[in-house]
Amino acid sequence: MxxxxxxxxxxxxxxxxxxxxxxxxxxxxxxxxxxxxxxxxxxxxxxxxxxxxxxxxxxxxxxxxxxxxxxxxxxxxxxxxxxxxxxxxxxxxxxxxxxxxxxxxxxxxxRLTGRTVLDDEALELRVTLLARQLVAIHALRPAERPREYVALTTADTVVIPKGADTMVWAAAVDIIRKPPPPREGRFLHRDFQPGNVLFDIPPAKPADARITGVVDWATTSWGPTDLDVAHCSVNLALLHGPAWGLRFPEAYEQAGGVRAADPGERLYWLVRDGLATSEEVRSVARTWRRAGRPDLTTRVVAERLDAYVTALMNAPA
CATH class of the missing domain: 3.30.200.20 (Phosphorylase Kinase; domain 1)
Structure with missing residues (x-):
């Protein structure tokens, strides 16, 4: 061999x-x-x-x-x-x-065709395609449900980035001290984000981009759709900037996805997954660099995470 x-x-x-x-x-x-x-x-x-x-x-x-x-x-x-x-x-x-x-x-x-795309190539279209794909995943109705989702962080394990506004982060931490909002469960990928999605983007016609595969189903779970939305959102924020993390929930709803009706409940899930990422900034940054994004140093990822969490906390209800 x-x-x-x-x-x-x-x-x-x-x-x-x-x-x-x-x-x-x-x-x-x-x-x-x-x-x-x-x-x-x-x-x-x-x-x-x-x-x-x-x-x-x-x-x-x-x-x-x-x-x-x-x-x-x-x-x-x-x-x-x-x-x-x-x-x-x-x-x-x-x-x-x-x-x-x-x-x-x-x-x-x-092995599927296609490639992961972690730069800004056809980004607006890719976000739309990601949202549509996630809606399709949430529509699945397995005969046997996977196990219930597991929260990835607690209020006591959050790591506040250096230089962050501690008052903003303290307010965010207070949100996840509360019990999770009750929600009807759906089939979740649980690690749905650009690194686990393969695209075919024709160089001559990027508008014809399509998803060719979704990989890494090792953490499939049963839980609220908002949790998958939140996970993809924070990853988009780290890869492309906070504005794209804020854009994804809107794209998901435009694609027909259903999130919590209450703004406070939607914020809960977005904040929870953002704070979970705070505990693994170094490993996340290392993974993105190995995958072809050398600009995503630990410092850059921490700064983007801080900016994203701050934007979530300052967004109008």
């Missing part, structure tokens, strides 16, 4: 397991590291076919991750649900959630 670099090497037992799930006459001929994941190793595998051609798969491996089995169970459930729904997602090939056959818990799936 030819590796694109040493880190791409597939571990022996895992390679044997992958080979057992290929078609007759197929074999792994190459591998490359795929960047962007926070908790899992991602590798693109090139598969040689009987006719002399190739096809591509993706291998997700969790190394020393305590909840790996749960993550793989949830992703397996989502990938089993999505075919035929109109939501573009990888096809499930095989899964080993307890590492019974691989060195570590692993999942093998098809």
């Amino acid at each position: 030819t590796d694109h670099d040493e880190a791409a090497t597939v571990r022996p037992s895992t390679l044997t397991w992958v080979s057992r799930h290929l078609e007759a006459g197929e074999h792994v001929v190459g591998a490359e590291v795929l960047h962007g994941g926070l908790s899992a190793e991602m590798r693109g595998l090139t598969i040689g076919t009987r006719g002399g051609g190739t096809r591509d798969l993706v291998l997700r491996t969790y190394v020393d991750v305590a909840d790996a089995e749960d993550r793989l169970d949830r992703e397996t459930g989502a990938l089993s649900l999505l075919p035929g729904t109109g939501v573009p997602a990888p096809g499930l090939v095989a899964v080993d959630p307890t590492a019974a056959h691989c060195e570590y818990p692993s999942l093998l799936m098809t």
Whole structure:
């Protein structure tokens, strides 16, 4: 097997397991590291076919991750649900959630066309497409619900960025001290953001941009639609500036999405996910830089997060 670099090497037992799930006459001929994941190793595998051609798969491996089995169970459930729904997602090939056959818990799936776009290319259109795609995800009605969402932060674990207005942040923290507003649950991706969406943007006709895939279904949950909206909003704010984080909820509603009717409840979810990000600014900034945004230093991300949370708190009700 030819590796694109040493880190791409597939571990022996895992390679044997992958080979057992290929078609007759197929074999792994190459591998490359795929960047962007926070908790899992991602590798693109090139598969040689009987006719002399190739096809591509993706291998997700969790190394020393305590909840790996749960993550793989949830992703397996989502990938089993999505075919035929109109939501573009990888096809499930095989899964080993307890590492019974691989060195570590692993999942093998098809590789989709398209690419992640993290710069400002066709940004207004992409935000509209993201909103429409999220509405479609929230319309899914699985026969078996995934587990309830888990809040990613508490009032006592928020990290106030250096130089931020402490009074504004204290007011934001006070919002999430209250119990979450009661809401009817929906199927959530739970990590829906530009880094997990693939686009095809024709260079000559960017207006024909389309989404070709949504990936990383490892944290699918059941909860309020506002939570997914909030998560995408804060990521857009960090990638492109606070105004784009504020724009996304509006785009979601324009696409037919339904959020909480009460402005205070909508603010609760937006603030909660913004404050959750405060605890992982360094790792988020590192992930974006590895994915091709060297300008997003820890300082820049912290400043954008501060500006976004401040804008949320100062926005008219």
